[in-house]
Amino acid sequence: MNQSNPDTWASPRHRSAVTWVVAIATIAIIFDGYDLVVYGTILPTLMNDPSQLGEISAQHAGALGSYALIGVMVGALTAGAVGDYLGRRRMMLINIVWFSLGMGLAAMSTSVTMFGLLRFFTGIGVGGLVATAGAMVAEFAPPGKRNLYNAIVYSGVPAGGVLASLLAIVLHDTIGWRGLFWIGALPIVILLPLALVKLPESPQWLVARGHEDKVGFAALATRRYAWGTALLGLMSFSGLLLTYGLNTWLPKIMEDAGFNAKGSLSFLLVLNGGAILGGLIASKVADGIGPQRVVATTFGLAALALILLTLGFPLSVLLASVAVAGVGTIGTQVLIYGFVSNYYSTSARGAGVAWCAGFGRLGGIFGPLIGGALISAGISSQVAFSVFAGIAVLGGIVTFFVPRARAARPEVTTAYSTVQVS
Template sequence: MPSTPVDLEKRRRTLRWVVFLSTAALIFDGYDLVVYGTVVPVLLSDPDQLGALTPGQAGTLGSYALLGVLVGALAAGAVGDRIGRRKVMLVNLAWFSVGMAITATTQSVATFGAFRFLTGVGVGALVATVGALVAEFAPPGQRNRYNAIVYSGIPAGGVLAALTAITLGDSLGWRGLFWIGALPIVVLLPLALRFLPESPKWLVARGRYADAEAAQIRTGIPVPDPEPVVEDKVGFPALASRRFRLPTALLGMMSFAGLLLTYGLNTWLPQIMGDQGYGKNYSLTFLLVLNLAAIGGGLIASFVADRIGAKRVVASTFVLASLALAALPLSMPAAVLFLAVALAGVGTIGTQVLIYGLVSNYYPTSARAAGVAWCAGFGRLGGIVGPIIGGVLVGAGVGGSTAFQLFAGISLLGALVTTMVPRSSHFERPATDLAQDGDRSTVAA
């Protein structure tokens, strides 16, 4: 049945709410990621905060949240394709907020690490669920850009954390910075309860056709035709099927590389630059540039990905990161140095934004949440390794040059793995292909 003007307006309004709530949730994920990097220098220099802390211990402490993210992402993938995207989002908005609030009150390294882990569980579940949710609401031919908009919330949260630390860090202290991360439970959760719908595609995939039709009346989102279930498997078992086994491994390796670079740089860039003679605010400005460039560059790259395909763009941005990171240890004017940091942000954090979009469109609905969860969860192992590598190198006194060169090599490996990912019949075709088939009206919807 053709959509009426009322249905189209409902659909646009629903999409706006889904994108807004998903982006806002990931802004706080990005804030959590970067706020720890902004307080590391304080925790290292002042043992009265949590106790004596070495650089190696700080790197390990930074990985506790990522272990939680791994657990949360895999847990969300295990249940998200069975109980729905909405329930997972609501529960973990509250979980994440409570974790941040309790972390702000801790008094020792052990309790700080424990609640960083528990907070990470909520973060991981959100990251794993958002990609599936947005992919199922976004119009065909525009899914990469909508995923990029939403996942740009992560570097946007990094920008928020850096700006807050620069402007309010001295007055709020590190505990105040963590209290800010608890705001979703009072500003986002009530809105999500009211305006976040369940995915009609998921309802159809679970055989709940009456609920999907009721959702269409409320949201204007048309009820899709059922997709064939992959070998009668749902969630993680589908990823392990013969059809998806190889691409699942390769996509996980891509995310591993992307998140190793993202977390390694966000955790240690201020400290490395400080060791090279830059003042505190100057070092935090590098962090700001890194994440701002990731937002702008990731959005531009997503438009290109919708035209020519995400796989080509991801491989190219990995190579861009390698070149920029290899240049960072070189002596260069400040303007050129900031440009290199910006390009590194596009090629690392921006690349990870594109990877989430690629993965969320790679799998069918019956395995989409599990696919994104696998990518977010396994990738977080790279996020755990990144801060530890930085901590070991800084503690050994070899610092920036070696770390940047190592990260550049990992970027090249990420590009190589990307080129090996096979095409999937469920993978969204580029907009140029759709247009050539005469489907321009769908692309422009």
Template sequence: MNVLPASADATRKTTVRWVMAIAAAALLFDGYDLVVYGTVVSSLLRDPSQLGTLDAAEAGALGSYALMGVMVGAITAGAVGDALGRRKLMLINIVWFSVGMALTATATSVPVFGLLRFLTGIGVGALVATAGAVVAEFAPAGKRNFHNAIVYSGVPAGGLLASLLAIVLGGVTDWRGLFMIGALPLVVLFPLAYLKLPESPRWLLARGRTEDARLLSVKTGISLADGDAQAASASPDPRLSTQPPAAVRQDGRPLTGFAALASGNYRTPTILLGLMSFCGLLLTYGLNTWLPEIMGQHGYGKTYSLTFLLALNAGAVIGGLVASRSADRLGPRAIVATTFVIAAAALVLLTLEFPLPVLLIAVAFAGVGSLGTQVLVYGFVSNYYPTPARAAGVAWCAGFGRLGGIVGPLVGGFLISAHAPNNVAFIVFAAVALFGGLVTVFVRRHRAGVHAAAFPGNPAGFGESRETVQQGTGQWGS
């Protein structure tokens, strides 16, 4: 087993801390963007002087415009992220969504507001897709699900921030001030990321820039060899490999980006992982957009309604971190399936007449199984694919999943506009959670073959042999 010198190990730990902190801070504002609309939608519905007359269906559509942009941004990140690099994409999109939030705060009509929400979403989507690849390539082996949960818990933490600020600043500023707060990363986070966020050495190696990768590896302390592969090579059974096998062409060159996802080795799991993300994000955006309005129609005042939103996101933060520990020990598949079922049960409890404290606890568990589950899904996905296809894999799941994010607010808006009983929305969301759990069960596990010798696109001899991968028998998961 390779043991790093103390100085190199200290450098690696410092690098990892900075990278995780910057990625988590970026996603904090993604979560803020996600939830801030839910905190102001009731005000926009009741005050036509802000943007114009809105009904619930139109408000649901407005909530979906940002998600459409997120889907475009995530898919675009997958198309260019594995070519452009992790650092550049993070920096570009921190600026993009910050400017978008600032401009949205100035909107005076529904069409302009919707367009700016869409454009802002492009930057948010690219950040979400890139963060998973960053975690997978910087986090230490054996702790990737936990580090991923820390980073992606920035999303529900941002939701907590939006909910708290909406309550605290309710009499101080209007919705425009809340949106302007979302532009702070431009002056706070971007300079820090520019100075402290390195490129991924493993991405450089995958792009054939071997010398640049070696120099950056020395500078950052991040090994060029995948930590899981190192652990596998030290295993008593050399056939046990946890490194995802690379998809390669017949000439041995690696398939990259979406071409790798469509290869026989990954095609079916990619579809299933996309469906998991679809369900997780439908629950996340549906609940975050409409939970305050639904609970308001149950008779709870504005502060109480926002408290439900607070509980939802608090449950997601705490539950996501706790569940990620189990995912590192037991594998993410079983844990994700379990948290989906927890969401379904919690949503059913919300249809019953329980006292407020019990309802808040149920909402918190719904948060564990919605946005908390999505945190785990991103970790699952980012470790499912090899480096040349990792950004594309995360982008696919973030992008396709955002279709669920688009559908969630629309479903809630349709049900409210149709004057359906409030409990119907919770039953619909519970059914989606059960479907997500079922899909998760069918994602294939990795059956390790013999270790590969080094070949083009697999210089460290990771994963399975070239022949095994070309035959499409390698499977990755847990």
């Protein structure tokens, strides 16, 4: 690859491989986002109609939202532990199947306990996908396009959120919450066959095997990465707390503020739509100036937008603020995944992304719980938004202290591109 031009493709075969990797990974992550948001869209139904699964209080609802995130954490950390040994392709295929089965089984739940257990099971597959996709894209894309391609893939999260919001608005009365969950099981039918045929293994991973004594999580504990890993984990913790907290509770908060059911869902649609557009624009900027300053800025935008939601502005201003909040919360998490995917060498990349996704999911677990606790306590929407704004400020502060990644080792050439042996 011509090192003077980081956007250069090594060959037509390289470009084709990247296209397929990005397309398959994006579709997989779209269903991750669908899973994230579809629970928030059906939550009012489950809480208002005990005949569905049983009595669900606000605290129980928050706990149910967290079960899936505990599963995501387990799945991400498991993928990090074995993904740098087994390879990216195999992990993607396993988790596409796992996630799809979980969604289908959850659609057949007959009790709150069964639903919670299957949400946990589904989360394991989601976590494995999230942890593997970023590592795979980073190892295929040209250096000058890595943040952009990571953003395209992880914009699948808010795109899935938009899909879930639209389908809930249009189809909920027709197919019910179970039908919405069956839609989430479609990857095993539409994506798995495509991935089996078109998804290649990462050349960088193939080349890197045997070149490092420290592989996977062991590499994260070295002096080279330990401090940066801790801070990146805290950034992801903040980003995912905001992402899951708002996606779970925004419809309920806006419903309590006086909007009807479909009106409250429209805020969820705007939140995720803003994240897609803003995240892609911000990632292009990050490819030019680096992701660190961009992530700090978008965290700041989140805090500002969430404060604006407390000030009683007209609906048009509220919707604009929610869109900006989407950029600063979900969009920021997209940027964080790109930051992390390019921070580590090949031997540690899968574990690094898994750590970010896994530890960050602790924030995702606390997000729905915090929202449930605030609503159960009768706290106003203004206070709830202020709490989330404070978390965004803390995330932005942490971002400034992440050290620069040390220079990677020399590169060798593969059939697709020039890659690093470490």
